Amino acid sequence: MSAASSRVGQALQAAVSAGAGTYLADDTKREIRICAGTACHASGRVALRKAIDAALEERGLAGDVAVVETGCHGFCEEGPIVVVRPEGVFYPRLKPVDIPEVIETSVMGDGVVERLLYVDPATGRRVAHEREIPFYALQKRIVLGLNGKIDPYSLDDYLAHGGYSALAKVLSQGDPQNIIAEVENSGLRGRGGAGFPTGKKWRLCRQNLGEKHYVICNADEGDPGAFMDRSVLEGNPHSVIEGMIIAAYAIGGGNGPVEGYIYVRREYPFAVDRVRHALDRARERNLLGKDILGSGFDFDIRVNQGAGAFVCGESTALTASIEGQRGMPRGKHVRTVAHGLWGEPTNINNVETYANVPFIVKSGADVFASTGTATSKGTKIFSLTGKVVNGGLIEVPMGATLREVIFEIGGGMLPGREFKAVQLGGPSGGCLPAALLDEPIDFESLLAAGSMMGSGGMVVVDDSTCMVDFAKFFLKFTAEESCGKCVPCRVGTSRMLEILERISEGRASLQDLDLLESLADDVVEGSLCALGGSAPNPVLSLLRYFRDEIVSHVVEHNCPAKVCRPLIRYGVDAEACTGCAACIAVCPVHAVSGERKAVHSIDEDLCIKCDACRRACRFNAVSVETGVLAPA
Amino acid sequence: MAIDNGRNDGGNGHKGDQAKGSALFEVIQGIDFERRELVGKRQGSGDFDLVKDNGGKDRCYACTLCERTCPVDCIDIGYTASDPMLGSAIAAPEDAAPPVDMKLFDPIIAGIRSGSGLVEALHATQEAYGFLPRPALEGIADQMNLPLSRIYGVASFYGQFRLKPVGKHVIEVCLGTACHVRGAPLVVEAFSQELEIPVGGTTPDGLFTLQTVNCLGACALAPVVRLGTDETVGRLGPNEARRLVRRLRKQEVRA
Ligand SMILES: Cc1cc2nc3c(=O)[nH]c(=O)nc-3n(C[C@H](O)[C@H](O)[C@H](O)COP(=O)(O)O)c2cc1C
Ligand code: FES
Numbered sequence A: 001m002s003a004a005s006s007r008v009g010q011a012l013q014a015a016v017s018a019g020a021g022t023y024l025a026d027d028t029k030r031e032i033r034i035c036a037g038t039a040c041h042a043s044g045r046v047a048l049r050k051a052i053d054a055a056l057e058e059r060g061l062a063g064d065v066a067v068v069e070t071g072c073h074g075f076c077e078e079g080p081i082v083v084v085r086p087e088g089v090f091y092p093r094l095k096p097v098d099i100p101e102v103i104e105t106s107v108m109g110d111g112v113v114e115r116l117l118y119v120d121p122a123t124g125r126r127v128a129h130e131r132e133i134p135f136y137a138l139q140k141r142i143v144l145g146l147n148g149k150i151d152p153y154s155l156d157d158y159l160a161h162g163g164y165s166a167l168a169k170v171l172s173q174g175d176p177q178n179i180i181a182e183v184e185n186s187g188l189r190g191r192g193g194a195g196f197p198t199g200k201k202w203r204l205c206r207q208n209l210g211e212k213h214y215v216i217c218n219a220d221e222g223d224p225g226a227f228m229d230r231s232v233l234e235g236n237p238h239s240v241i242e243g244m245i246i247a248a249y250a251i252g253g254g255n256g257p258v259e260g261y262i263y264v265r266r267e268y269p270f271a272v273d274r275v276r277h278a279l280d281r282a283r284e285r286n287l288l289g290k291d292i293l294g295s296g297f298d299f300d301i302r303v304n305q306g307a308g309a310f311v312c313g314e315s316t317a318l319t320a321s322i323e324g325q326r327g328m329p330r331g332k333h334v335r336t337v338a339h340g341l342w343g344e345p346t347n348i349n350n351v352e353t354y355a356n357v358p359f360i361v362k363s364g365a366d367v368f369a370s371t372g373t374a375t376s377k378g379t380k381i382f383s384l385t386g387k388v389v390n391g392g393l394i395e396v397p398m399g400a401t402l403r404e405v406i407f408e409i410g411g412g413m414l415p416g417r418e419f420k421a422v423q424l425g426g427p428s429g430g431c432l433p434a435a436l437l438d439e440p441i442d443f444e445s446l447l448a449a450g451s452m453m454g455s456g457g458m459v460v461v462d463d464s465t466c467m468v469d470f471a472k473f474f475l476k477f478t479a480e481e482s483c484g485k486c487v488p489c490r491v492g493t494s495r496m497l498e499i500l501e502r503i504s505e506g507r508a509s510l511q512d513l514d515l516l517e518s519l520a521d522d523v524v525e526g527s528l529c530a531l532g533g534s535a536p537n538p539v540l541s542l543l544r545y546f547r548d549e550i551v552s553h554v555v556e557h558n559c560p561a562k563v564c565r566p567l568i569r570y571g572v573d574a575e576a577c578t579g580c581a582a583c584i585a586v587c588p589v590h591a592v593s594g595e596r597k598a599v600h601s602i603d604e605d606l607c608i609k610c611d612a613c614r615r616a617c618r619f620n621a622v623s624v625e626t627g628v629l630a631p632a
Numbered sequence B: 001m002a003i004d005n006g007r008n009d010g011g012n013g014h015k016g017d018q019a020k021g022s023a024l025f026e027v028i029q030g031i032d033f034e035r036r037e038l039v040g041k042r043q044g045s046g047d048f049d050l051v052k053d054n055g056g057k058d059r060c061y062a063c064t065l066c067e068r069t070c071p072v073d074c075i076d077i078g079y080t081a082s083d084p085m086l087g088s089a090i091a092a093p094e095d096a097a098p099p100v101d102m103k104l105f106d107p108i109i110a111g112i113r114s115g116s117g118l119v120e121a122l123h124a125t126q127e128a129y130g131f132l133p134r135p136a137l138e139g140i141a142d143q144m145n146l147p148l149s150r151i152y153g154v155a156s157f158y159g160q161f162r163l164k165p166v167g168k169h170v171i172e173v174c175l176g177t178a179c180h181v182r183g184a185p186l187v188v189e190a191f192s193q194e195l196e197i198p199v200g201g202t203t204p205d206g207l208f209t210l211q212t213v214n215c216l217g218a219c220a221l222a223p224v225v226r227l228g229t230d231e232t233v234g235r236l237g238p239n240e241a242r243r244l245v246r247r248l249r250k251q252e253v254r255a
């Protein structure tokens, strides 16, 4: 044992020193970090990078100051994000024109450019460091710890921050059962949605014998409006790979061959690219492939891309997709751990689940389990989006309350808006109203409240969102994404959608609500897989918490959020209208008319209710009425 | 009626106790799913017939669903790559503009030989041609020794595969949750009106294709739109959408 242990230790040392000189983890060095995540890319990091390079070149600093492109920092709302190290000065929403000033003040000098700093919306104060920004200060970042700190394209960077030491520890101990026990003791539960205990899954998979075992990482991230897995893969791909190798060793070590797959959605080109790159680098240094770190254990990982089917996140559909079939789930009477990919025992975990594993191995199960609640241990990443001030990626301890997350980290609602609901779990989850804001976030509490943990999507909506429309959105999504194999899901979701459409058009009766409820139960009961089994959840939570709003649609033809088009009417407020003609210019159907400096009017017969005029009006003179009209 | 499936499989079989008494149980108890054979039913007792339309044409268009879901694997659909049956579903070679350059196909074949799966091969094809041209699908069918119908079944299942050529600018509007609550439906509508095409359509001049997508991962910048493969624009309202189209149009006129 000790011989093996020193061999692995030396091999890791060799892997680390193979890159020495190209990068040193020196936390005192002057360095500019630009976020190169998907969101910051969209808000202009390429132009920013060019400006930085040019400005450094001009000042003869090109070789001295390192420019590092990192993964997502989490605060995507404020992108593109630049952090100047070692002081860690945080510059949000930078523009290329600001760069020379930033470089002269913060890179060449020790100052900060006051006017470009982040303004804390609560206090109105400018803050210079990530740690002082409430968005970051209240988080607990275990999985995301290195996100935004390291260059995802650099294996050396990861190694310099203690990367792959968990793998070396596991391989030198050489006891797969022990790792499984450790993960079981840590209480880690799957982060992909269902919360199945990870250690137990590994044990079951190990017990099932086959010609081969498969270890798969589910990075399909089907929940639309969530990007946890994208950010982890983009920002720190090696942590997921290390977790997968450890899982593979726990399942296959001394138990036959193992092979790995990462199934990642095609919509994430950066994540795919970085994962592929990371796999190549790991192979070069013998962290992956044959005889990993001289331990005699073989394991390799292939990347498979999804093709835009939500249902492929479901484990049996995922394996079908890798096999080159239509991604249709099969019944769960045969478990994937026994009979998965190509009929062999298969372990499927979520990205975030794997990313937690190196931490557990390094720090021990107890340390991991010291965070969280009785049944849910560790932290959970959420992607906080919708109508909050600070949208982005957050990692909080299990047991934090929704209020803390939304109002303290998320900074609360946009000005002048009122909190209405928070939606968790995506198309499989439910909406929770303000009364439940003090619920702790853990698997059981959320389920009991009629929602679910899900994979981490958290969409906050305010009084301008119509809950009927919101439920309709989710149902339309699941009806479209239903693979069509089983009738309850294929037909049931469409019928439910029709009822919701009737409600939003003012053509429904109160009996429809009962029908909706009983249909929902049938779809839950009768569907083959969890897509149908959870598709009615958004509707059920709507019926449970927002019944008044539906009834008001049905009885009074009133859409309080003024969203459902058949129930609203546009008009001009004569008092406020200044006759500026801005609305006339934008109306796509020429429904607005009037002379300059005279009150305008909207022709209701022509109006298509596209909202363009209201958005264009700077005087709030376009009014929307509801509840008074009879349905067409 | 006890099920004798010939082995004790340690809990992996279906849970008889729970389902007992239900109609579903009556149906499934004759089938041993794991061994995929009918127990207690005479084999070969069925007689297959394909239903014809009034005109005498087969209604089956080989979607391969029955082949996929058959619990006993007794259906085998064997279209050959040259079969004209798939008709208009896949773009005919002459639809494809420009004509399909089969040289681009060589790396895809190499990929298949090195063990990439069907979905990966389709991705590579779409990357090379912008859509899935029929000759390429036939080539994949030949290489993988699969019926073309099976390739079509897979290609049509996944939302990202396109069987028809696309315009020069592909506009993909995100309709994920975060984008939805920040008004993405109005953005789609604005594009659709400005371009005068429905979602999924291409303008007659071949310049624009309008599509929707479920989340691009930049949710904090909602509503988000992707142009082509590498440009993503955030915080794009309906009025900005119209302006964007006009700008692109102007560029084209000048070019
Ligand atoms: C319709 C549907 C979609 C799913 N999508 C995902 C997904 O995008 N990502 C994911 O990790 N799990 C998804 N799951 C859950 C997986 O089936 C599976 O439970 C999970 O990947 C297991 O990993 P875990 O134990 O680490 O959570 C989905 C399940 C269903 C029913
Ligand atoms: S992508 Fe830059 S902070 Fe998220």
Ligand code: FES
Binding pocket: A224, A225, A226, B174, B175, B176, B177, B178, B179, B180, B214, B215, B216, B217, B218, B219, B220, B222, B223, B224
């Ligand atoms: S919901 Fe549109 S980018 Fe995520």
